[in-house]
Amino acid sequence: MSVLTEISEGERTGKGSHSGSNLSIASNPDSEVAKVSATTDNGEVHYGDRLLDDLMNTFCDRLQAACPRKIDGCLAIQFVMVEPQSLKTLVNVGRPAHQIIFDPDRVHYVVVDYDPQTKIVVLYDSLVEKDSNATNLLTEPIRKQVYSLFSHLFQDKTIQLAISRSYDRQTDTWSCGYRSLACMVDLARQRNPCETEYCMRSIFAFFQKVIGESKVEWVDFENAYFGQPRQCDGQNVTLVRLHQDLTFDEVSVPVPSYPEIPCETEVEVQIHSRSPTTAIVSSLEVDTKSENSFRQLKITRLYSRMLSPFLQMRNFLRSRHISQDL
Secondary structure, eight states, rough: OOOOOOOOOHHHTTTTOSSSGGGGTTOOOOOOSSSSSSOOSSSOOOTTOOOHHHHHHHHHHHHHHOOOOOOOOOHHHHHHOOOOOOOOGTTTTTOOEEEEETEEETTEEEEEETTTTTTEEEEEEOOTTTTHHHHSSSSSHHHHHHHHHGGGSSSSEEEEEEEEEESSSSSSSSOOOOOOOOHHHHHTTTOOOOGGEOOHHHHHHHHHHHHSOOOOOOOHHOOOOOOEEEEOOOOOOEEEEEEEEEOEEEEEOOOOOOOOOOOOSSEEEEOSSOOOOSSSSSSSEEEEEOOHHTTTTTTHHHHHTTHHHHHHHHHHHHHTTHHOOO
């Protein structure tokens, strides 16, 4: 078991420059970040080093073991790359699946999430840009691994893939592994990964805790702090169809609108919900002079004002049966 230690920002900076984008690493295989191993001579892993596959696999194993829901994925990262023919028996059509994928072209980790309700695969890539071309993200290794993981779940062997463009973007060359682990935890606890501005030191501290203990309880994952809340545009996604020959094409999706419904009197609604995915409304406190006015508060208004953009997007896709009609 490797010993994990944290070093100061000054010490990390002294080890070499970590500025720029991961896109430049692929053209410089001798760069420090591009090395497969980021351990020091005594086996320690420092804050700011690229995380090792084996340690990330151990983290995901313990996340999957602790999660009260049955989730697929969490497979060894290298296994997905070298054993594609074995994946069909490990990912089931009726169960959510979360998986970290390594892109050797960019020396970069991403996360893919299969939603069995919408039958859509969502890609979370921390190098995403709001208006960038999908080709920059869907490199050949990414397409191969996504297809190997999920093609058997789609009757026509064409994968419906949504690229989330609201995901927190990295500005360094080393944090993709940290972000991928936090994303995996957020997905397992049914939270939107796009709604957190990830703090690398907080993620690293929790990573140390999980790796340093033989067993981690679910409550530890449920309560893990990864950063400050951030607003995101859940409708800012790019939908593509990934075909058997690994080509893909983008799909235009109309943006849903939720018009305001007039009420005779002002209705003030306050929602208390620990997780937005467990229920639309868990507790309501209403201040109104007219009971009839409250009855006029339609579900569209609840969607418009209270649901997160992430859930708006998913519910919209489900209501339009986009995964079936494309």
